[in-house]
Amino acid sequence: MYRLRSSILLIATLLWATTVSAQTDMQVWHRSPLDFGIFRYVYDIEILRLALEKTRPTYGGYQLHAIPPANFTRMLHALRNDTYPNMVLETSYDQKLEESDDLSFIPFPLELGIIGYRICFVNPQVKEEIQQINDLRELRQYTMGQGADWADITILRHNGFQVAEVSNYKSLFKMVAGGRFDLLCRGANELMKEYEQYRYIGNLTYDESFALVYRLPRFFYLNKRNTVLKQRLEEGIKMAYADGSLLELWRQHNLHSIEFARLPERKLFYLDNPLINDLPKDYEQYLIDPLTMRFPQDILTPN
Secondary structure, three states, rough: OOHHHHHHHHHHHHHHHHHHHOOOOOOOOOOOOOOOOOOOHHHHHHHHHHHHOOOOHHHHHHEEEEOOOOOOOHHHHHHHHHOOOOOOEEEEEHHHOOOOOEEEEEEOOOOHHHEEEEEEEOOOOOOOHHHOOOOHHHHOOOOEEOOOOOOOHHHHHHOOOEEEOOOOOHHHHHHOOOOOEEEEEEEOOOOOHHHHHHHHOOOOOOOOOOOEEOOOOOOEEOOOOOOOHHHHHHHHHHHHHHOOOHHHHHHHHHHHHHHHHHHOOOOOEOOHHHHHHOOOOOHHHHEEEEOOOOOOOOOOOOO
């Protein structure tokens, strides 16, 4: 009987300690990894986790929570209203977000710039003729499709393209395959995964002749009230970048996709991004060159 009481007391003590620990851990909210695709946001969440782990000795434990899937507009509304305390939202820089009194961001480009190399799914009816294009003037004759609220819409229109906005992410692939528009341009790190995920769609194919290139830095955004979390993430990201663990994570999630994209074999058309005109260029020190695979710290590619 004494042993039984001791065991019960021990279990109760452990449960109490676990509950107290959970209550003192920093609670952090992020997008659901199942939101709009089986792989999207997984890399962002892993960077978030890595930064929190690096700072565990100084800031303590943490718990990550996935927010129920929602579109970007609702996510942004939740962030501005601090609906989920310590919410982190990754998105492309837009000076309009910077003008908000509610938001702040961490100026570290999550994909190290690779997402700004855009390769296009293509309407199969015009695939062959697009391969013959040699300049932007010719390319502007073809229509683009993009997701609603994506920064690419402003960028492409600013550079003279006709862009159709589509609210449903999955519909984009069906529409380009069906010829509703001619091009659906995605990051070089996204093409392979999305092609594998949606290749069941009849006639889905991608262009192999060119890539659009423009600065498209994506940052972690937070509500300005969450100052401690912002400081923790800034410190954690710097630590992970300095010791090479962040670049190793980047390689695990992106390198195979970049090789699949075969960027050095493509014609490159450079576009201007008017959304970043006021953005300080400090973030550019972290950008890689995917054509040569040279990294800022030369960790992944030797001399």
